[in-house]
Amino acid sequence: MMRKLLFSVVILCFLVVPLKGFTAGPVNVASKGFTEQVILGKIMVQLLQDRGIPVKDRTSLGGTNVNREALEQGQIDVYMEYTGTAWFNFFKKKETVRDSMGLYEKVKAIDAKNGLVWLAPAKFNNTYAIVMQAKQADELGINSLSDWAAWIKKNPGKMTVATNAEFYSRADGFKGMMEFYGLKFGKDIPDANVKKMETPLCKKAVRDKQAMCGMAFATDGEINAYNQKVLVDDKGFFPIYNPAPVIRKSVLEQYPEVKYILDEIGPSLDTGTMTRLNYRVNVNGEKPASVAKSWLRGVGLVVKKKK
Template structure:
């Protein structure tokens, strides 16, 4: 098993990242006359997540995360949890892109993030194929990243991977379909797919998936090319809901699955790689504050696909702030309390 070599931890790298992030914050303030969105976090008090006893006064920790809805919510959950535990938290969530977040973790500029096992395995560690088994994928990433000074805590049930969904009212019309294998039993004219351009052409996309399930792509007795429609990401969900196709490519934690009443089909042959979310902590930081494992595991244990879809939808369609959605979720579970 090969791993990438972590960047050199130099003062120059630290200064460059610190300056870049500081300028980003200044730019946001100057442009809007307001604080950056990431600066806002509701005040909270300990609940099931208790304040760490004998924590040194002013103990600080830095949290980072990416800038799409799910990551903004998850990042704020971690910020809230660690504040309730007594830390002074520096909030570096809302970073544009996966690679910059990875660099912050490797360089020591950040201590904690929520990352996806499949992303780390394929993008950061350079492996060619993902591992569908969720536990095996997490163990492989955990072992590989230990060499990079990062510790992967136990994964959440949340698995933000690819899937195919069908509109609920068509399930019975299609013979009570529930798995991808069931597609093989359908007439050719019912094997219609809506997908993104990238998924349509990528090496681990639609073609290999159909091959795995024994459905020849392009063949008159499989999935003819005319049965495949290409859309932008958001339009795939709408087209599937409208019946433009029977099967739409989705992400398993996307809130539109619920709002459009789509039914996710089981990947019963385990084609799609696992993308479980898990807390990743600087090993050095974890050795200093071993209580972090219990705190972050307590949070991740509550994160499922279904709950994440609800939370994402509140931001994407409800217009709520990720920090408020994160706080409400943790308050409801008793992980934190109101001050």
């Protein structure tokens, strides 16, 4: 009996000792590839590092679906997603929810069943927009998307568009917008008139007269810099897009403090702030990591270390 007891104690020691030195792995922080997303990703990376959380930087991972699938499969742990994107693209909802927090609570509740937690959202709404050069839009009398649709009907085959491939085919993107404003997708604007390119190039294509209109985001810093006009979404097609960190529940169980750390980001990010941050990268040529660092210090979330 004594030998069996001693053997059990020895086995228990082998089981416990490795656990005593166990540390959770780094938090894999990812982002989509466009400027705003990279800045948001760098903000999360740097804030977590500053608070002593081990982090692996996976920013600029890829598009929406790449990040979502990686999150669901446990290849990444957290990235910033937009409420409208989740509502329409992931959950395939048809109704448009006009209340910002109402939409947030809905997507949060749905994803809770998937083991994913939506943390505190940012204030800004980075909804989609269609832009034209202000001078040309004024000359053609186009101020709203209704004006835009009416012009297209009167001038078939004339409108040219710069867009990324994802936005072009999305239900909450160009395809849905055309149908919502009474246009036939693929017909009123022929496929030959659609120039597909990376998101940052769309506004440049409009500026350089390679396209009459282009996709943009409401917080794009280049819109004013390029003397462009956002066409008013007068019928209210585009949904609300508030970003929030979406993190795997299992990661919060390992690092419960991460919730409180990342919840500090959203309240200080309004539309004006995000537009300025995007401007610094896209127009001034600053690095996303540098912009993230200066913003974190500016709002007091990270204190500069004394040498």
